[in-house]
Amino acid sequence: MRLKDRLARELRFIRKIARTLPRVKSVSPDSANLVCDDLQAAMDKWSDRPAMTFEGRTVTYAELDGIANRYAHWATGLNLRRGQTVALFMPNRLEYFCIWYGLSKVGVVTALINNQLTGAGLAHCLNISGASHCIVDPETSGAFEEIKDTLETQVQQWMLGEAHNEQRDLVQALKSCSHLPPDRSVREGMTARDTCLYIFTSGTTGLPKAARVTHMRAQFYMLGFAGSTGARETDRIYVTLPLYHATGGLCALGAALLNGGAVVLKKKFSATQFWPDIVAEGCTMFVYIGELCRYLVNHPVTEAETQHKLRLAFGNGLRPDVWPVLTSRFRIPDILEFYGSTEGNVSMFNFDGKVGSIGRIPSYLRRRLGFKLVQFDVENEVPVRGPDGFCITCGSGQIGECIGRISNDPRTEFTGYLDKAASEKKILRDVFDKGDAWFRTGDLMLQDAEGYYYFIDRIGDTFRWKGENVSTNEVSARLQEALGVLEANVYGVEVPGADGRAGMAALVTDEAFDLEAFNAHVGRELAPYAQPLFLRMMPAMETTGTFKQRKVELVAEGFDPAAIKTPLYFKDPEKGYVKLTKTVFTKVVSGGYRL
Structure with a gap:
């Protein structure tokens, strides 16, 4: 690459980093400013603007906040104290974000449970969450009914719809709850280190694990994407990913709601309806996972697919063979691919648009971000250690496991899972020095000579x-x-x-x-x-x-x-x-x- 081109590339990279870092640098683990405070500021600032559209209904920021406040007062009315958990077991719908946002205002933790789970998997998630109450709707209540008698403790089911038998009517209960914000004194003493959400991840083995998402971590997600996407008040972001995942539920919502933009939310993805929705709703961005994009390129050509106003698609897992087809066929000006995990301390952005890459870390940032690729024994599924007992870093073009240094820096801490044993399995110790600790991503990657990283595969079963x-x-x-x-x-x-x-x-x-x-x-x-x-x-x-x-x-x-x-x-x-x-x-x- 010519020097002129390299300098131009670095300038673009620095500009994009500059709009992201100031927002996340404001986050402090000891601060009393929580993610709900960031959201409240946005609700107040853009109160009259449209915030979310779902199935033909559009609500403003003020209305969205009012719904959330009712859930906050509902929780206090049940004498739920800060640190206690409510399970949320529903598909995407308008109330989904409002529920966890509202509960966070009174310090209550929300366990976001995959609405596709059934049987033993569902029971396991409810058990480890420690929830005494579970919010369901007509689509998920049947699965809950089938396993309720197998739960370790009694969990009260709250129905967002017509209640039957032992279910309690949440719609009716909310009618007596105030739409005004709860008094901040109810969470006095809380800091951004406190838990906001439990997001469940399969990990590498066994049943789903509950990753502990602190207010600070939720802020990193939401503020980070509010900056990295360059979203504005005029943007409308199409969200068809499940809200129980961080990509759709935190990254995409943060990009929209912390910038005064709007979310166009769908219950689930439909390749047939995707482009008609994008066009009809005037969307300017959408969030993806790799498979969503593959569905789009495999779908027959439609007239609507190039009649949109999109300026950016952002997400993760976009395959190298799908990427160029996505941009050329659908005429999408810019792609922002990123890498990260719900519980991990390693993340990166592909600000350069390098096809197939998950991101690039310039030499002047590598020491600050603190992650490395180490040589890996695929057969025994352990990092390779040298004669001195320490791990060996990978050279350019060499595949290895990506690990992230664990420190007191809020950007590199590992908050772990509810299961302490599961958390310990993700930590690699005595890696380069005696006593150091690194988070194991469980992902094999390589880095090329230009500093671009490429995802290769998951480790294990x-x-x-x-x-x-x-x-x-x-x-x-x-x-x-x-x-x-x-x-x-x-x-x-x-x-x-x-x-x-x-x-x-x-x-x-x-x-x-x-x-x-x-x-x-x-x-x-x-x-x-x-x-x-x-x-x-x-x-x-x-x-x-x-x-x-x-x-x-x-x-x-x-x-x-x-x-x-x-x-x-x-x-x-x-x-x-x-x-x-x-x-x-x-x-x-x-x-x-x-x-």
């Missing part, structure tokens, strides 16, 4: 499908509860044209196994993204010398009936599990099924 991390151990456990299943070995396989890896399960069964009953069990016990797309029937399961199930060979063999002699099945979207014949295989790999 987790694969990504439909924008969600799927724990193979957890899915195996649920499958082995099905009648007739003796052993289950779950892994991810690549499907041509699909983002991430689709779930596949190798099963050892007995005469009690019934395919229809198994399909019903899968639908009942697992979220849609965790349900195996392919089944492989095995006479026996191959294991290692230490009795660990072998996966490498199974992953390599995939799901091709021409190469596998034992029975294979495919989960047809309409029919359930059907025989995976050569005809079905051809239809799957050619994109004939909507996966």
Whole structure:
């Protein structure tokens, strides 16, 4: 790259950093200014402006704040004290943000539970959250009803809709609650170190873990994206990602609401409705995960897809093969790709628009940000240590695990999970010096000679499908509860044209196994993204010398009936599990099924 071009690139980078850093530098862990205070200031400043549109209804900032205040007073009316938890188990809807924002005003923690969870996974999340109350709506109340008797403690169900049986009517309860802000004295003594939210993440193994999101961490998310996106009062941000995730629920909402812009919220993503919505609502930005973008480029061409007013798309996981198609076909002027995790202390932005990269850290910022790539033993899934016992940093072009230094600096702390043992597993100690501690991202990356980072893969028994991390151990456990299943070995396989890896399960069964009953069990016990797309029937399961199930060979063999002699099945979207014949295989790999 010529010196002139390099200088121009650095100038653009510095300008974008300059609009981001001042906002996040104002955040202090010991400050009494909480994320709800940042939001309250925005509500007061832009009170008459439209704040959010959902299913044809638009509310102003003042109205949005009024809804939130009712939830704050509802919580105090129940004598919920600061630090106590309310579980929020609903799909996207207008009230979603208002609930956790309102509860944060009185110091109550909100556990944002994935609305696709069912069965043991749902019960686990409710149990570890410690919530005594759970807010549901007609779409999620059924799943709650099925597991309520298995919970460790009694959890009162509040229905945002028509209440039945033991449910309490939240709509009616809110009518007697004030729309005015609660007195700030109710959270006197709280600082930004206190917990605001629990956001659940699959992690690398086991059941979902509750990541502790402090007010400070929520501020980093919301203020960071309010700056990095360059959002303005005139912007309208299209949000079709679930609000229980940080990307949609904090990053996107922060970009809009802390700048006086508007959120156009959808219940769920629809490739068919995406561009008509963008055009009709006059949206100027949208937030994505990689798979959403792949759905868009795989969708037939429509007239609306180039009639928009978009100036930016921002998100994470955008694949290198999808990126140029997204920008050229849909004429999107700018892409802001970023990297980060709910609980982690490593984040970066691709301010340069380098296709395929998750970001670049110039040499003058590397020491301050404190993360490195270390050489990694893929077979044993541990970082490589040298003769001196310390880890070895990667050179240019070398793949390694990304780790982030843990310190007292609020930008690099690791607040961890509710489960202390799970938190400890994410910490790597004595890395470069005796006594130091680093957060393990669980992600393999490489850095090129220009300083750009590229995501390679996740470490361990987790694969990504439909924008969600799927724990193979957890899915195996649920499958082995099905009648007739003796052993289950779950892994991810690549499907041509699909983002991430689709779930596949190798099963050892007995005469009690019934395919229809198994399909019903899968639908009942697992979220849609965790349900195996392919089944492989095995006479026996191959294991290692230490009795660990072998996966490498199974992953390599995939799901091709021409190469596998034992029975294979495919989960047809309409029919359930059907025989995976050569005809079905051809239809799957050619994109004939909507996966």
